[in-house]
Amino acid sequence: MARIYHSSNARETTLSVAINASATTISVDTPVGYPATTPFVIIVDLGTSSEEIMLVTAVAGANWTVDRGYDNSTALSHDIGAKIVHGVAASEIDDANAHINATTNIHGLTGGAALVGTTTAQTLSNKTLTTPTINGGTISGGTISNATLASPVIGNFSAAQHTHTDAASGGAINAFEKLRMFVVGSMSVVPDTQTDVSFATGTFTYNVGPLWSAAKPTRILCPKPGIYQINVSDLTDSAYNENHVIDAYLVYYAGGAAGAGITIAQATNAITSGGSSQTFGLWKLHLGVGYACNAGDELGLRVNFNYGPGASTRSFFYRLSVYWSAPL
Structure with a gap:
């Protein structure tokens, strides 16, 4: 009216x-x-x-x-x-009364637009929220920018950029957990042979945030451009003798190409005496590097164990984590 x-x-x-x-x-x-x-x-x-x-x-x-x-x-x-x-005119009074009692098409709105109440349960569609504060409730779909969310129930945070704590069931969910992947595993190797670790075989635990594919990879596939911090720790074999040498290489594969790739970090560790009485943790190798990658690039781990004369095929253990950060 x-x-x-x-x-x-x-x-x-x-x-x-x-x-x-x-x-x-x-x-x-x-x-x-x-x-x-x-x-x-x-x-x-x-x-x-x-x-x-x-x-x-x-x-x-x-x-x-x-x-x-x-x-x-x-x-x-x-x-x-x-x-x-x-x-x-009487129509003015009638229009005012109709407005008071109407729940749609009021204040100049058309097309069945509904009145939004402050306490009633309603479903909002096609709304833009600018710097809102949302207390409780269930959030599904849509885009929310610069919002303060106080204890919301979030149906699906797949592939979302977010940082928050005090998650349901007491877990802490933050940007680090979302952007990193972590592998603990073991694999059989032939002594004195450079071996490319396959993260899809062997015995291991594979733990990823939602940025990463849940599929167990042969090599680590970079999901998006950015800086990837790769860390290898506790790299050691299952049984050892003196004169053991471990060589480890972090390898970059542009576009996931086949071949030897490019070595982006290398480390060596050795134990030369003490035999099997040596404490297991004394010669664990640690290795890490940050590297700029594009989406579709791959990262791998290559190892070479020298066990000394007469050594047989054995398993080695490793821990590997990869953390993504935005490009500089």
């Missing part, structure tokens, strides 16, 4: 020129106090058999453009001197 304007200071006036039932312009005698903005309502010949409600739609001094027979009244002829008063 269009707004209709009112004034508390409009004085009674009169027609200065007689009109017939079809005239759409009237001349009034010295109008005072009427609304400066149209439309507004007037009543001509109030309280007589010639009473008519008109809607003034334009004002040019004492000449007014009007809609005749407004609000179900009847357009009639009016004599010069007919009284004119500023009034209120």
